[in-house]
Amino acid sequence: MADTEMQKLIDRINELAHKAKDEGLTDIEILERKDLRQKYLKKFRASFKSQVEMMQIFDKSGKEVTPEKVKQVQRDKGLRDD
Template sequence: MLSKEKLARINELSKLAKEGKLTEELAKERTALRKEYLDTFRSTMRDTIEHMKVIDEEGNDVTPEKLKQIKSQKNFLN
């Protein structure tokens, strides 16, 4: 998770961009912060999905095979 300070900075820079007051240096900072945010989001989402187990109404495990393979590979590496 990105710190509250970094999220606030992203929002501040976005506001400046909307007002047309964003310098080239600030634009680079915004790009770097956005990349960090997206990388963190994707990592968290990937971890969430990889720890998921899908069960149907009858209680059967219907987790997709690809997900089961990823889980077993990660367990093998640990």
């Protein structure tokens, strides 16, 4: 999801949060808020997983110490050839 799309989700979630605090939400807005939160979490988790799968870890001496599980995911995706 593009940053602008994610920001639009966050902005709308925040609008509904302020409205809920100030005057309350209609039943439709409560459902919308729930849906928006689920979409946000789904996209956040996918983005975070992708970042973890792309990382490489090195110790102070410069030796790669990336966990084997992450290396295997990278191999499966064609990102590693070792």
